[in-house]
Amino acid sequence: EEQLVESGGVVVQPGGSLRLSCAASGFSVDYYTMHWVRQAPGKGLEWVSLLSWDGVTTRYAASVRGRFAISRDNSRNSLYLQMHSLTTEDTALYFCAKDKQQLLMEHYFDYWGQATLVTVSS
Amino acid sequence: DIQMTQSPSTLSAFVGDRVTITCRASQSISIWLAWYQQKLGKPPKLLMYKTSSLESGVPSRFSGSGSGTEFTLTISSLQPDDFATYYCQQYSTSSPAFGQGTKVEIQ
Numbered sequence: 064e065e066q067l068v069e070s071g072g073v074v075v076q077p078g079g080s081l082r083l084s085c086a087a088s089g090f091s092v093d094y095y096t097m098h099w100v101r102q103a104p105g106k107g108l109e110w111v112s113l114l115s116w117d118g119v120t121t122r123y124a125a126s127v128r129g130r131f132a133i134s135r136d137n138s139r140n141s142l143y144l145q146m147h148s149l150t151t152e153d154t155a156l157y158f159c160a161k162d163k164q165q166l167l168m169e170h171y172f173d174y175w176g177q178a179t180l181v182t183v184s185s
Numbered sequence: 186d187i188q189m190t191q192s193p194s195t196l197s198a199f200v201g202d203r204v205t206i207t208c209r210a211s212q213s214i215s216i217w218l219a220w221y222q223q224k225l226g227k228p229p230k231l232l233m234y235k236t237s238s239l240e241s242g243v244p245s246r247f248s249g250s251g252s253g254t255e256f257t258l259t260i261s262s263l264q265p266d267d268f269a270t271y272y273c274q275q276y277s278t279s280s281p282a283f284g285q286g287t288k289v290e291i292q
Contacts, residue, residue, distance in 0.1 A: 098281075108221075108229065108272055108283040122279050125186070158228055170276040171219035173240070175228035 065089035065174045067159050072179030085142040085159030096162040097142045101155035149183045191284035197292040204260040206287045208273035213253045217277040220258045224269045
């Protein structure tokens with residue numbers, strides 16, 4: 064069964080950095096485009112970033128471009144999100160999610176993790 | 186970037202009601218639209234993709250329609266398990282975008 068488990072969320076001060084991890088099981092991350100999606104407390108869903116199945120293409124929401132970097136480790140079957148220059152606006156639950164279709168670039172998501180909470184506060 | 190707008194933001198309904206949620210895109214997305222259901226404290230659940238393709242295991246009371254810039258999600262007979270927040274999401278471009286959500290409440 065496909066599963067995604069996020070970790071790494073903590074309380075961090077404004078201006079700080081953090082790396083989130085997403086461990087995948089039941090499928091290989093190098094066959095699917097993978098994503099980070101966040102949800103601020105009481106708010107809606109915001110797509111954050113993607114890493115294409117072939118590892119070539121990355122995309123970022125304008126709100127995080129230049130501050131966040133997505134990557135993966137095929138040997139650990141894991142996805143990462145490196146976050147820098149954090150602000151209070153980055154406070155959110157961070158979900159990792161996978162495309163339903165493998166080896167394609169149709170970005171809708173059939174499996175999601177349970178999320179990890181990032182709180183940016185002084 | 187393509188903006189997605191849902192209406193209404195909140196919807197109050199009775200069990201058994203027919204419910205329709207509308208999603209509008211700021212430019213044409215053809216049929217590249219998905220719908221999700223999210224319950225409190227849980228990740229979103231995929232309901233529909235390519236506008237009207239039902240995800241495996243999703244009850245047939247859910248249906249989707251539309252193309253271009255206007256789309257609807259319909260629940261033919263609302264059940265107690267359907268009270269949740271629903272999100273549309275476009276995937277016409279390489280930067281997916283969600284609507285702001287529609288909360289379906291018990292009247």
